[in-house]
Amino acid sequence: MATAVSIAAEREHYLNKEYGIRSWLLTTDHKRIALLYLASITFFFFIGGFFALLIRLELLTPAGDLVQADTYNKLFTMHGVIMVFFFLIPAVPAVLGNFLVPLMIGARDLAFPKINLLSWYCYIAGGILVLHAMLTGGLDTGWTFYTPFSTAFSNTAVVEAGLGVFINGFSSILTGLNFIVTIHRMRAPGLTWSRLPLFLWSHYATSVIMLLGTPVIAITLVLVVLERAFHLGIFDPTRGGDPLLFQHLFWFYSHPAVYIMILPSMGVVSEIVTCFSRKRVFGYYFVAMASIGIAVIGFFVWAHHMFVAGMSLYAALIFSILSYLVAVPSAIKVFNWTATLYKGSVSFSTPMLYAFGFIGLFTMGGLTGLFLAALGIDVHVTDTYFVVAHFHYIMVGGTVMGYLGGMHYWWPKISGRLYPESWGRLAALIVFLGFNLTFFPQFILGYLGMPRRYWQYPPEFQVLNVLSTAGSTILAVGYLLPMVYFLWSMRYGKLADDNPWNAAGLEWKTTSPPPTFNFEETPVVTWEAYNYNELPALEEVRVER
């Protein structure tokens, strides 16, 4: 064993092949680009999280004592813009997807490696613009950039921030384009569509949304910027322009964007649940097609963000029904994960804890989404903390849990090291508890009528707000912990072997960390996806080691 480990340490792989800043900034290796994304996304996550903590601190007391109203507007806007566009949307696809898509299909790289690098530079350029806007005037439009406030009234750096988000959009488009072409054209011999890991199905569906949705918000933001900078009048009500048109165009992307956030995490959960149940995933085709179903139906529900904005009742009814419909494929996934657990040999490793967290929190977020799809209830809770709690259950409870679960699951492959398991479980538990303490009180607050986006509130709401703020500090600890022990494990972690979870899937058939071109020779796939019935149980593997 000792000799095997020392050989692994000396073996050339993608991390030690070249050193130096140039070898990273000019790399076209999808694995290195994934790590570039990992570093930059983590950076933005903590900036966005910092704003969130300031928001929660302000809401600790009913009076507006920590910040002024204007500052508060900027805080929640920058929190939203950074978390949505610079963390949640790219998190799983750009880090785990970039790393895993070629590995899972047995390819040497994505189809367009240089475009892949370009996508990271788009992300960075957009990020720098937004950060600069943040430091020189900020942004107070809400992450939604609603007109005519953003075009005519806001005194903040709307043009710069809008351009930043616009440029960042190309990073999404280029990543999605790369994934689709790669999955279509570069699968290893024998890897048919029906043998594709569900992670890839969900990334395929995500890419479709990225490609069809992102250009629409791109042109919408361009029109906003042109209106503000050059006095075009497309959304200007004083000239007959229609702000509702802006809202339609905005949500045409921004609702499907929620599925850009959640679908990749669903793919992660599918991989984890089946691996740690040692069972083939229940209803493979249904889970795969549910991803496509979510992507398709997700494009026809956008106006449920606008029920109170002034729409015809008939349009509202149709969008309400369609919003109910999108719950069907989501429910199929949840039920199938549950059925996969049934009679499985379940082990509670860290990734599995995150997957459980995902299933529970996503279910809560999804069910409260149905409340909001109902026209009557939506009118009552529109723009209250109920909505805030709902989408945080989906985006943070869903996306971030999946992202962290995936990071733990594939960390041995990415770094070649094992993270400390007991710390991992502890962090997963802290995140779950902290999350619920932060956001569950907000459901109640919203239902009682506390509106979102205010820096003050009536004193009777204080107890629930204190609970929420307390939870957010616990959540922050839970998010800091993995970053600390991941960094620690890069140097001191135990060396991982090629397949520490004894998992199915091509990415585990190469070495950890993989060589620059992924596989010594192109693999030939002769087995079905998730053939866990043919693999030994996880405990047996552990004992052998």
Add this chain to the structure above:
Amino acid sequence: MSDSPAPLALEHTPGLQHHFADMEQQRNASSLGMWIFLGTEIMFFGGMFLAYLVYRMWYFNEFAAGSRTLNLPIGAVNTAVLICSSLTVALSVRAAQLGKRMLLVTLLVLTILFGLVFLGVKAYEWNEKFTEHHVPGYSFHFKQESTEKPVDQGRAQIFFSLYFAMTGMHALHMIIGVGIFGVITWMAWRGRFTPEYHTPVEIAGLYWHFVDIVWIYLFPLLYLIDRRPHG
């Protein structure tokens, strides 16, 4: 063992990148990539076409009046120029397939020239808008012909806002296209393309045709809304 056991036979194929198995796979990937990108472009322009559709339905009178002030003969000539450029692009792909280098370079240069003529004419038209006070903003003024139904100044600005946004975005795509064809021409001049490898000519051609088609829609939508004689 080495990390990059590229079979020797492949390394001698010019233009084949290391991560593709063969030329066929590489060509398929490139052309699929460009088609998908063009799909995103349709969605990009689609946002403006949607806005156009909505406002044209609401404010037909202003759109028709605004449309009549556009310079029809010049717009028509420009359309013809662009169609000619698409012809030279199509022929250049054929020339690349046949491996005729000088013909290829000539056709590519012609394409660039047509593109530049189009942009020059467009610049002239934009300039007209400035002198006629048809640029949205504080100095906007729409002088109405006596025979027309009363024209609302604000709604007329929406027409010209869309005119500038749509033709501006189209012109930006033309400029990028001219840049791409500059690179392609240089590569062709250096003899980089062979009958076996000329994918860049093909996919750049796809992009050019797309930008051309966008104009084929823009021209009637902006110039030909209502040209019936009035009075």
